[in-house]
Structures are given as structure tokens and as C-alpha cells.
Amino acid sequence: MMRRAVDNAWRAAVIALLALTLAFLIGPLIVAIMMSFDARGFLAPFPPTALSLRWYGTFFADKSFVAGLKMSLALAVAATLISGAVGTAAALALTQYEFRGKAFLSGLFLSPLMIPAVVIGLALLIFVSRWGIFNGFSRLLCAHVIVTLPFTIRSSLAGLAGIRRSMVDAALSLGANDRQAFFDITFPLAKTGIIAGCVFAFAFSLDDVAVSLFLYDTNSVTLPIALVSHMRANFDLSVAAAATFLAFITVLLIVVLDRTVGLNRIIGQGVYR
Amino acid sequence: MTTQVLELRNVSKRFGEHLALDDVSFSVAAGGIISLLGPSGCGKTTTLRTIAGFETPDSGQVLIAGQGMVRKRPYERNVGLLFQDYALFPHMTVAQNVAYGLRYRGVNRADAEKRTADMLGLVKLTDYGARRPSQLSGGEQQRVALARALAIDPKLVLLDEPLSALDAKLRQKLRTELKEILTRVGATTIIVTHDQEEAFGIAERVIVMNGGRIVQEGSPTDIYLKPNSRFVADFVGRSNLLEGCIQRNGPAPAAFTVAGGLRLTVPAQGKDRDAAVACIRPERIVVSEEGAPRPPCENVLPGIVTDCAPLAADVHLVVTLQSGQRMAVVEKNLGQPMRAVGARVVLCFNANDCVIVAD
Amino acid sequence: MPLIPARAVVLLAPGLIVLAILLFLPLANIAVESIRPYVPGKIGGARDAPFTLENYAALLHPVYLGYLGTMIWCAFAATLLALVTAYPIAYVIARTRTHFIRIALVGLLAGLLFLSALVRVYSLELSFGTVGLGRTIARLMGVTPNSRSYAEFLVTIGLAHHAIPLSALLMTATIQNINPRLAEAAQALGAPLWRAHLSTTIPLSTPGLLSAFLVCYTINLSAFVVPMVLGRGKVHFLSNLVYDRYGELANFPSGSAIAIELLLVTLVVTYGFGWMVRRLVPGDAR
Numbered sequence: 001m002m003r004r005a006v007d008n009a010w011r012a013a014v015i016a017l018l019a020l021t022l023a024f025l026i027g028p029l030i031v032a033i034m035m036s037f038d039a040r041g042f043l044a045p046f047p048p049t050a051l052s053l054r055w056y057g058t059f060f061a062d063k064s065f066v067a068g069l070k071m072s073l074a075l076a077v078a079a080t081l082i083s084g085a086v087g088t089a090a091a092l093a094l095t096q097y098e099f100r101g102k103a104f105l106s107g108l109f110l111s112p113l114m115i116p117a118v119v120i121g122l123a124l125l126i127f128v129s130r131w132g133i134f135n136g137f138s139r140l141l142c143a144h145v146i147v148t149l150p151f152t153i154r155s156s157l158a159g160l161a162g163i164r165r166s167m168v169d170a171a172l173s174l175g176a177n178d179r180q181a182f183f184d185i186t187f188p189l190a191k192t193g194i195i196a197g198c199v200f201a202f203a204f205s206l207d208d209v210a211v212s213l214f215l216y217d218t219n220s221v222t223l224p225i226a227l228v229s230h231m232r233a234n235f236d237l238s239v240a241a242a243a244t245f246l247a248f249i250t251v252l253l254i255v256v257l258d259r260t261v262g263l264n265r266i267i268g269q270g271v272y273r
Numbered sequence: 274m275t276t277q278v279l280e281l282r283n284v285s286k287r288f289g290e291h292l293a294l295d296d297v298s299f300s301v302a303a304g305g306i307i308s309l310l311g312p313s314g315c316g317k318t319t320t321l322r323t324i325a326g327f328e329t330p331d332s333g334q335v336l337i338a339g340q341g342m343v344r345k346r347p348y349e350r351n352v353g354l355l356f357q358d359y360a361l362f363p364h365m366t367v368a369q370n371v372a373y374g375l376r377y378r379g380v381n382r383a384d385a386e387k388r389t390a391d392m393l394g395l396v397k398l399t400d401y402g403a404r405r406p407s408q409l410s411g412g413e414q415q416r417v418a419l420a421r422a423l424a425i426d427p428k429l430v431l432l433d434e435p436l437s438a439l440d441a442k443l444r445q446k447l448r449t450e451l452k453e454i455l456t457r458v459g460a461t462t463i464i465v466t467h468d469q470e471e472a473f474g475i476a477e478r479v480i481v482m483n484g485g486r487i488v489q490e491g492s493p494t495d496i497y498l499k500p501n502s503r504f505v506a507d508f509v510g511r512s513n514l515l516e517g518c519i520q521r522n523g524p525a526p527a528a529f530t531v532a533g534g535l536r537l538t539v540p541a542q543g544k545d546r547d548a549a550v551a552c553i554r555p556e557r558i559v560v561s562e563e564g565a566p567r568p569p570c571e572n573v574l575p576g577i578v579t580d581c582a583p584l585a586a587d588v589h590l591v592v593t594l595q596s597g598q599r600m601a602v603v604e605k606n607l608g609q610p611m612r613a614v615g616a617r618v619v620l621c622f623n624a625n626d627c628v629i630v631a632d
Numbered sequence: 633m634p635l636i637p638a639r640a641v642v643l644l645a646p647g648l649i650v651l652a653i654l655l656f657l658p659l660a661n662i663a664v665e666s667i668r669p670y671v672p673g674k675i676g677g678a679r680d681a682p683f684t685l686e687n688y689a690a691l692l693h694p695v696y697l698g699y700l701g702t703m704i705w706c707a708f709a710a711t712l713l714a715l716v717t718a719y720p721i722a723y724v725i726a727r728t729r730t731h732f733i734r735i736a737l738v739g740l741l742a743g744l745l746f747l748s749a750l751v752r753v754y755s756l757e758l759s760f761g762t763v764g765l766g767r768t769i770a771r772l773m774g775v776t777p778n779s780r781s782y783a784e785f786l787v788t789i790g791l792a793h794h795a796i797p798l799s800a801l802l803m804t805a806t807i808q809n810i811n812p813r814l815a816e817a818a819q820a821l822g823a824p825l826w827r828a829h830l831s832t833t834i835p836l837s838t839p840g841l842l843s844a845f846l847v848c849y850t851i852n853l854s855a856f857v858v859p860m861v862l863g864r865g866k867v868h869f870l871s872n873l874v875y876d877r878y879g880e881l882a883n884f885p886s887g888s889a890i891a892i893e894l895l896l897v898t899l900v901v902t903y904g905f906g907w908m909v910r911r912l913v914p915g916d917a918r
Contacts, residue, residue, distance in 0.1 A: 007825040014720050021717040024789075025744060025796060028755035035758060045763045086646045093643035099636045109647060112655060116854030116898055118871035119891040123658035126665060126884060146654045149647070170360040172347040173325055174374035174425060184373075188364050207748040210856040213875060224750050231754065231861065240758070243751040250746045254739055 029247065036240035043236055055241040065242060068226035075137070075222060076205040079144035080152075084198045086145075087152030095160040096186075106157070113150045120146060121214035128215070136220030143211040148201035155200060159193015160186070192261045199257050203250065277336075278303050278461040279324065279429055284333030286319055293319040294330070295485040301429075301461055306452075308464040308476035312508065316485040317465045321431050324463070326350050338428055348377075353422030353460075355432045359414045361406035367393070367417050368402035374425035392420040395454060412443050419451070423458060430460045436471050448474045469509055473497075481505050503632050506552040513553045513600050519629065521545040526571070526624045533596030538571040542629040549629050555603040557626035560590065563617040570621040576600065578616045592620060659895075666888035672881075687889035696873075700897075702784065703859075703869045707852035710788045714795035714848055715841060721800040723833075726807035738804075741797040749794070749857045756790050757862060783866040790858040795851070799844040806840025807833070842909050849905075850898050870894040 031046055036055055038048035059065055090109055094102055112120065121143065128139050163186055171181040209224045216225055223242070231239055277300040286294040294316050301307050309317040322328045324335060326347035335342040342350055353374075361370050368389050375385045393399050396416035406414055415435060422430055435451065436444045452475045455462050466472050472479050473493040481489045481496060481504075489501045500506035507514060517531035521541060529537040529551050543549050561567040563575065579599070580591040583606055590602040590612065600620060612618065636644075667683040690696070725737050744752075760766055762777055770777040773785065810833055818828035856871040863872070870890055877887030 003824055010824070010826040017717065018720045018724065021721065021796065022740075024717075025793065026740075028752070028759040028793075029747075031759045031764065032751070032755035043763055046758070086650055089643040090647035093640040097637050097640040099640060101636075105644065108651065111651075114850070114898065114902060115655075115659070116856075116871055116891075116894050118854070118856055118874045119659070119662070119895050120655070122874055122878060122884075122887055122891050123662045124654065125878070126888070127654075127658035127661050130661070142654050145650060149650065153647070164358065164360065166356045166358055166360040167362060169325075169327060169347070170354065170356060170362075170421075171373065172327075173350075173352060173354040174421070175348045175377040176373075177346070177348050177377075180377060185362060203746045207746075207750070209749060210871065210875075214878065224748065227750050227754075228857075228861075231750075235757075239754055243748075243754050246748045246751050250743055250748070250751075253746055254743045257742070258735075258739065 032240050033244045033247070035237055036244040038237055038240075055237045056245075058238040059241040059245070062230075062238065064221065064226045064230070065223065065238075068221050068223035071137075071140075071220055072206050072223040075140055075144055076202050078141055079148050079205045080198050080201045082141075083145050083148040083152045083201055084194070087149055087197060087201075088156045088194050090153055091156035091160050094157060096182075109153045110150045112146055117147065117208070117210035118214075121211040124211070125214040134217075136215070136217040139215040139217075140212055140220055140222065143215050144205045144208060147208060147211055148204050151200040151204060152194075152197040155197025156190065156194050159190040159196070162193070163189045196257060196261045199253055199260075203253055206246075206249070276302055278305075278338055279463070280334070280336040280339075281320070281324070282334040282336070284320070284323060284330045284335065286323060286328060286330050292485050294323070297333070297482075297485070297487055299480055299487060299490065301463065303461055304459050305478065306455055306462040306464070306476045307478040307480060308466060308472035309480050309482055310466060310469065310472040310509075311482035312467055315482040317467075317482050318433065319485075320482070321433055321463065321465045324429070325352050325354055325431055351425070351428050353425060353427035353430045355415075355418050355422050355430070355435055357434045357437060359406075359418040359438075361414055361418060361421075363406050365405075366402065367398070367404050367406070367409070370406065370417060371421045371424050374421065378425065388424055392424045395423070395458070396420045397450075411439050412447055415439070415447065416450075419454065423454075423460065428461065430455070430462045432462065432464045434466050434468075434471075435464065437466070437468065444470075451475055481509065483508075498628070500552060500628060500630055502630050503550045503552075506550070506628065506630050511555050511601060511603070513555060513558075513598075515551045515553070515598060516632070517549065517551060519543045519545060519547050519549050527629075529627075529629070531596070531598065533594075533598065535574070535594065535596040535598065537627065538624045539627045539629055540624050543631075548632065550632055552628045552630055553600075553622060553626055555589075555601045557622050558600065558602045559621045560592070560602055560604060560612070560618050561621065563619055567619060567621055571624045572620075572622050572627075574600070574620040576618060576620060578612050578614055578618055581612045581614060583611060592618060594620075662888040662891055665884055666892050668885045670883050670885045672883075687886045688893075690886065691889060691893060699868045699873065700870065700893075702867060703853065704897075706784055706788045706859075706867070706869075707791060707849060707855070710791035710852050711795055711799075711845055711849045713788070714792045714799050715803075715845060717792075718796045718800035718844075719803060719837075719841075721796075722803035722807055725800070725804045727812060738801070741801050744797040745794075745801070750861075752793055753790060753857055753861045756786065756793060760786055760789070778864075780866045783862070783864050786862040786864075787859050787867050790862040791852045791855055794855075794858070795848040798851070799848050802844040802847060803837065803840050806837050806843075810836045839909075842905075846902065846905050846909075850902055853898055853901065854894065870897070 034048060035046060037051040037053065038044075039050035039052035039054065040048065041054070094106055124139070124143050124146070128142065133139055133142075167185050167189075168181050171185050172178070176184060207224065208222070209228060212222050212225055213228075216222060223246075227239055227242055280300040282298050284294055284297045285292070297316070297320060309320060311317050319328060323330055326342065326345060326349075329343060337350060337352070362373065365373070371392050372385045372389045375388060380388070389402070390399070393402060396419055398413060398416055398420070401409070401413070401417070406417070409417065415438075436447060439447060448471065455475070464472065464476055477492065479491065479493050479496050480487055483504050489496055489505050496505065497510055500509060503514060506512045515531045515535070515537070517529050517537075519539075520528040520530065521544070524541055526538050527541050527543075529539045529549075531537065531551070537551060539551055559568060559570070574594050576592040576594040578590060579593045580589075582589045586606055588604045588606045588611070590604065592600045592602055594600060602620065666687055667685060669684045669686060721737065721741070725734055728734055758764055760769065766777040766782075769785075770779070770782050773781065775781045814832040814836070815828045818832050819825065823831065853869075854871060855869055856875070859867050859869040860872055860875075863869075871894060874887050874890045874894065877883045877890060
């Protein structure tokens with residue numbers, strides 16, 4: 001009897017911790033979303049007394065925000081395409097061929113993850129200035145490609161490596177040559193890994209602040225930078241509207257990820273399920 | 274001369290320091306079903322992969338239907354493979370899997386569909402065409418893999434541990450089905466396995482391998498009754514193995530001395546005064562109570578029962594002899610009372626129940 | 633084995649070129665830049681002046697050491713907090729039989745990870761700032777909402793807010809591979825639930841815990857946005873200092889030196905920690 005009570009108390013405590021943690025994770029977001037619909041014209045204590053879309057109006061009317069959004073989307077698409085292609089090619093080289101030094105190369109490609117974003121930003125800035133690349137979009141693109149590359153490589157590697165060799169061998173024994181086996185078997189099965197990598201790259205590029213802060217200029221401002229400037233100048237609720245909008249895009253990305261790759265597969269099943 | 278579908282001549286293969294295949298030679302006639310049997314690491318899988326074209330031998334020749342194959346890639350060899358993990362393509366349906374081999378052989382759509390239907394009928398999965406591999410059980414996946422391998426009408430079918438992933442009951446059922454299908458199609462087959470039941474149950478000829486070499490080749494019965502070495506005697510079936518010394522006196526049954534003062538009468542094999550191993554199969558030994566009437570036999574060994582385990586159809590006994598050796602004995606389980614541990618018994622067997630093998 | 637097959641080289645080339653040009657050369661560049669003297673008003677250090685260590689020497693000033701210390705401590709506290717609170721979440725995902733709960737939690741965590749850092753930071757500022765719980769919590773802590781201590785608190789929970797979903801997802805994989813029968817066996821032997829987990833599940837998750845700790849700690853050390861916004865100018869991480877050097881003073885040599893320092897701290901933590909883990913955790917548990 002005593003045992004049961006102790007167990008129940010433990011379970012209750014853990015559940016309470018769980019609930020508190022989830023509340024901490026989601027709570028602030030709910031607050032921000034609700035405040036974005038606040039009818040009051042200034043930043044007043046939560047909760048809002050009346051609801052309105054005025055802050056969304058302000059957000060979409062603000063030229064810097066809209067320009068930032070366009071720039072961010074363009075950058076994200078370009079960076080994802082480039083690092084997706086480059087990363088997948090590298091992953092292919094590392095999985096389809098035998099040679100020494102694969103582990104080293106693999107580590108090399110993942111190294112941008114180990115380097116703080118600010119360091120990359122500053123280093124790139126000094127470098128591109130020295131080499132005379134002054135176009136803001138190009139400079140930002142360089143930065144975003146480097147920063148997203150580890151994601152595309154790692155995801156493509158995981159997708160390609162997960163394909164059992166016996167399947168390719170089976171195709172070969174049935175009469176497909178190496179090229180046919182690749183396009184019939186390897187590529188379709190690797191698709192999910194490649195797509196997942198691109199979705200990660202896209203999200204990461206949209207979100208980037210640290211590296212972009214070093215490389216933007218007045219003509220190429222990304223949305224996060226526009227938001228940061230606005231927050232510093234004037235901490236009002238149009239940022240809440242922008243934030244809610246961005247959160248919405250994130251949810252869309254997650255849905256895309258689930259539909260194409262399946263969230264369950266990203267975590268895997270483990271040995272004991 | 275070449276009715277041999279497959280011929281391996283002096284094939285050797287080394288992986289770094291490790292000699293995986295050491296001068297392996299054998300051949301398979303059309304329609305024959307043979308098995309490569311051996312423990313892990315014996316080279317049987319390497320042999321299979323060499324025949325299929327996934328490994329290139331360092332020396333020797335591989336001939337399929339008389340043609341040298343060493344330069345040819347797997348897709349040029351017309352060999353059907355059944356992989357241990359089945360290797361079904363998860364992103365294709367069962368029908369697409371089976372038809373895959375026909376894709377690059379210039380078979381038109383209608384013919385391919387008919388062939389697929391025939392193959393699925395052969396493995397008794399006629400209505401399964403639209404399903405995906407992930408929706409199939411282990412036994413069903415294996416049958417689809419077999420259908421896929423046979424669909425291309427290969428010269429040679431290679432099976433890599435086909436039944437190892439299945440549970441015991443299913444294994445028995447599929448073993449008979451597999452044999453029936455292979456015989457019906459008339460496919461020349463090589464089965465690679467470490468499981469004797471698989472090998473003996475399906476193949477008509479067994480090649481036992483160890484350490485990259487072929488150690489014995491013959492029918493299942495021959496290999497079982499006349500092992501040519503201690504390894505084969507020990508690996509195939511259960512054996513009592515007694516090390517000792519041969520004493521021969523002409524063509525008469527020889528004497529065999531074992532440690533502890535044990536003397537056996539054994540068949541006239543081997544040279545006088547050679548060290549050898551006497552191999553006696555447990556089911557050839559007759560057990561009788563001490564003092565009870567027993568059949569006349571050339572070897573009479575008294576001992577004490579140290580274990581008696583009724584295992585379904587057989588009773589497994591361990592009897593410790595006066596000279597110290599422990600002998601395994603198997604009797605049929607016909608409902609007789611179990612022998613008590615500690616009971617004094619007498620083991621009887623004749624000279625030709627023994628086989629003398631070199632160490 | 634061939635050196636590298638030609639086709640593989642073709643596939644690897646773009647990646648290697650991108651890395652070389654956009655990462656390694658620039659990094660080498662700032663290493664050099666960090667040992668150049670600073671010339672006020674000039675962009676970049678003096679090119680022909682002799683190399684100097686003055687930029688690094690300046691970092692030994694107590695103020696900067698203080699920043700370094702605060703950064704190391706806040707990042708550490710945030711990581712610890714994140715691991716403790718994320719473990720139950722990871723456990724639920726790993727062990728639940730209800731498909732819906734699993735998908736919902738994984739979706740939530742993935743969504744949080746994907747969410748823009750600015751959105752998270754802004755939401756936290758709103759909720760824990762003066763219009764939110766700021767005044768209440770600060771009073772409980774015995775400080776004012778505008779104080780440095782409260783700013784450190786905000787930065788720490790801000791870092792944790794990002795670290796929790798990440799470590800939960802990382803640890804889910806580890807827990808999934810721990811045999812659930814072990815905890816049951818402990819209970820069958822008489823242990824209460826908490827003791828059963830403490831003796832089986834948790835020690836066996838050590839490799840995953842350490843790995844998650846490492847990943848989150850290095851990410852937290854390199855944090856930029858969180859300390860910038862939530863620190864309200866009172867908390868400076870090394871990454872913020874780098875930006876200040878560039879933004880306010882165009883002092884590239886000093887900024888480069890701080891950047892190198894940050895890089896070294898990150899690398900030392902990663903490899904030093906990894907080395908320690910290899911020494912402490914027996915081989916087959918890894």
C-alpha cells in the first residue's frame with residue numbers, strides 16, 4: 001500500500017514537471033499570438049481586452065517588413081537549392097563509392113555546425129570585402145549556403161546510408177546496370193532524406209540572424225533583421241503580428257515535412273517497439 | 274561435355290590478411306540442387322557472391338553454361354538471387370518487384386504481366402500483386418523474393434540462408450514448399466546455409482566447407498554416415514568423438530584404444546598405430562539395464578546414467594563410462610519409463626556403427 | 633583501393649570548393665586579422681604593421697573575463713535545466729503506445745525547433761517582461777525587473793527554451809533503445825518506480841544524456857540572438873561582443889580576436905568533453 005502511494009506520488013510529480021515544461025514551451029507563444037490580435041494601440045499588460053487585426057495591418061503595410069519577407073524567401077529558396085544540390089552530391093560521393101578518408105571528409109562537411117554563427121559572419125564579411133563582392137544578396141547567399149550545407153549533407157547522408165546494400169545488389173542481379181539500379185532503387189529511397197534536408201535548410205535560412213547581421217546592406221534586408229531593428233527601436237505589437245505569421249509558416253513547414261517524410265521516421269522506432 | 278551449368282575451378286579469394294576461399298572447385302549439373310554447408314566464416318557466402326558477380330576471385334575460373342564469367346558484372350550473368358533479408362524493394366508493389374527483372378530484358382508489358390501472374394501462382398500468392406512488401410509476413414516476403422528471382426528464368430538460382438529468418442514451424446513448411454517449387458521449375462540451385470536441416474532437407478548433394486576449403490562432398494546420407502574428418506563428424510549431426518589409437522591386424526576388425534583403458538572394436542580403417550578419432554552416432558547405441566538381456570554386439574560398455582531428458586520425439590541420455598568418457602545416447606520416445614539418474618546401464622554397439630576419422 | 637574514383641571527385645568538388653572558399657579561407661583570414669593592430673577609423677587592421685597580441689591581451693581584462701564567466705555559467709545552467717525537463721518528455725515519446733500522443737509531441741518539438749529564434753525570444757520578452765510575469769518573478773527573486781540578475785535569468789530560460797525541444801528529440805532515440813523490461817524487472821524485485829528508473833533507465837541513458845548535453849552546451853555558448861534581445865544590454869555573450877566590435881567600432885582585429893576566442897572555447901568544450909566522456913563511459917555503453 002505504501003509502495004503504491006510512493007509510486008503515485010512520483011508519477012504525479014513527473015507529470016507535473018512535464019506539464020510545467022510544456023506550459024513553459026508553449027505559453028509564451030500563445031501569449032505572443034494572442035497579443036498580436038490586441039486591439040489596444042500600445043503595449044499593455046496581458047491579456048488583451050479586445051481583439052483586432054490592426055497589428056497585422058501595420059505589419060503588412062510596413063515596407064521594411066514586406067521587403068524583408070521577400071528577401072528572406074528569395075534567399076531561402078536560392079540557398080536551399082544550392083546547398084541541397086551540393087550537399088546531395090557530396091552525400092552521393094560518400095555513400096556510393098569506396099575510398100579512404102570518408103570519415104574525415106564527412107566530418108569536414110559537418111564542420112560549419114561547430115563554428116559559432118557570429119564567427120562565420122565576421123569571417124565572411126572580412127573576406128568578401130577584401131574580394132570586392134559588394135552585392136548584398138550575393139553576400140547573404142554565400143553566408144546562407146555555408147550555414148545550411150551541413151543540414152542538407154547530413155540528411156542526404158542519412159537517407160542514402162539507410163538503403164541496404166542488398167537491395168541494390170538485388171537490382172543488379174536482376175539485370176539492371178549500375179546506373180539503372182541507382183535511379184530505380186537508390187534515388188527513390190533516398191528522396192525522403194534529401195527532401196528533409198532541404199526543409200531543414202529552408203527553415204534555418206529563413207531564421208538566420210547572426211550571420212546575416214554582418215552581411216546585409218540597406219538594399220538587402222532580411223525579415224529577421226528588419227524585425228530586430230524594429231524591436232530595438234520600438235518594441236510594439238507589430239512584431240507580435242510578424243512573429244505569429246512566421247510561426248504559421250513554421251507550422252506549414254512541419255506539415256510538409258510530415259506529409260513527405262513522416263515525422264515518425266525522423267525519430268525512428270528504436271529496437272524495442 | 275558441358276552439361277554442367279556451373280563450374281568453379283580453383284577459385285581463391287583473399288580479403289586483406291584473411292584467405293576467404295582456398296582453391297575451391299566444384300560443379301553443378303543442370304537441374305541439380307546442391308547446398309554449401311558450413312559454419313560462419315567458412316567461405317560459403319563468399320563463394321555465393323563470387324558466383325553471382327559481387328566479388329571477383331583473385332585466381333581461378335567461374336563458368337556458367339560453359340562461359341567464363343570473371344569479367345562479367347552481376348547483371349550480365351543471368352543468375353537469380355534470393356537474399357537473406359529478401360531485399361524486396363519497399364517502394365514497389367509485389368507485382369512490380371516480381372516483374373523488375375523483366376524490365377531490362379526487352380519483355381513487353383503483356384508478357385511481363387503474364388509472367389508475373391504465373392510466378393505469383395507458382396509461389397501461391399496469386400492475389401497479392403497489389404500489396405507492398407511492408408504488408409507481408411516473413412514467409413510471404415520470402416516467397417515473393419523467390420518469385421522475383423525465378424521470373425527472369427535464370428540459368429542458376431542462388432539462395433542465401435533462405436529459411437534462417439523464419440520460426441521453426443514455418444521453416445519446416447517452407448522447406449518442403451521450396452523443394453517442390455525448385456524441382457517443378459527444374460531450376461539449377463545452390464543453397465548456402467549453416468543449418469543442416471535446410472541443407473539436407475532440400476539439396477540432393479551437399480558440399481561441406483570450412484576455413485575457405487571444401488572438406489567433403491556427397492549425398493546427405495553419405496556425409497552423415499561416412500564423415501571424412503573430425504570436423505564433418507562434429508558439425509553434421511551429433512557425434513560421440515573419442516580420440517585414440519588404432520591397432521590393426523590385417524583385414525579383421527581393428528581395435529581402438531582410448532584413454533582410461535577403454536578398448537573398442539572398430540572397422541578396419543586407417544593404418545596401424547595411427548592416432549585417430551572414433552565417431553559413434555548417438556542413435557546407433559543401444560542402452561540396456563545392467564543385468565537385463567541385450568542384443569549381441571561387439572562393443573559392450575558399462576556406465577552410469579548422468580542425465581536423461583525427454584525431448585519431444587527423442588530421449589537424450591548422457592552416460593558416463595567407467596573409463597570416464599561421457600557418451601551421448603538417443604532413444605526413441607515411445608512412452609517408456611525414463612531412466613533414473615544414477616542407474617547402471619550397459620551401452621552396446623557394433624564395429625560398423627563407428628566411423629574412424631583423422632583428426 | 634583506388635585513391636578516389638573520378639566520379640566521386642566530381643561529386644565532392646562543389647562541396648569542397650564551397651567549404652574552402654566560404655569557410656576555411658575566411659577563418660584563416662580572421663586568424664591573421666586578429667593579430668593585426670587596430671587602426672581607428674580604418675576598416676580592418678593595419679596591413680603592414682608587425683603582428684601583435686594586443687587584441688588578445690585586452691581580453692584578459694576582468695570585464696571581459698566576467699563576460700566569459702557569465703556566458704559559461706548561463707549556458708551551463710540552461711543546458712542542465714533543459715536536460716532535466718526534457719527527459720520526461722523524451723521518455724513519454726519513447727514509451728507511449730498511443731500513436732497520437734507520439735506524433736503530437738514530436739510535431740510540437742519539431743515545430744519549436746523550426747520556429748524562428750526571434751519569435752521565441754520575442755514571445756519570452758513579452759511573457760516574462762514588464763507586461764507579463766516580469767514583475768512577479770523578479771519580486772520572488774528579490775530583484776527588480778530591470779536588474780542584471782533578472783536579465784541573466786531571462787537569458788538562461790531563453791537558452792533553455794531552445795535547448796529543451798532539441799535535447800528531448802536527441803534523447804528520445806537513446807531511451808527507445810533501452811529495454812523497458814529492465815525497469816519492470818527492478819520493480820518486480822521490489823524497487824519503487826523512482827528507484828527502478830534511477831537504477832536502470834537513467835544510468836543506461838548516460839551516453840545519450842552526455843551527447844545531448846554536449847550539443848546543447850555548444851549551441852548555447854554560441855548563442856547570439858537570445859543574449860542580444862533578452863540580455864537587454866546587461867548580459868553580453870562573446871558573440872555579442874564580436875558584433876559590437878564590428879557594428880560600433882569597426883574594430884576588426886579585436887572582433888577577430890574575440891571570434892577566435894569564442895571558436896576556441898567551443899572547440900575545447902566539444903573535444904575536451906568528448907575526451908572526458910571516452911575516459912569515463914565504458915566502451916560498450918557508448
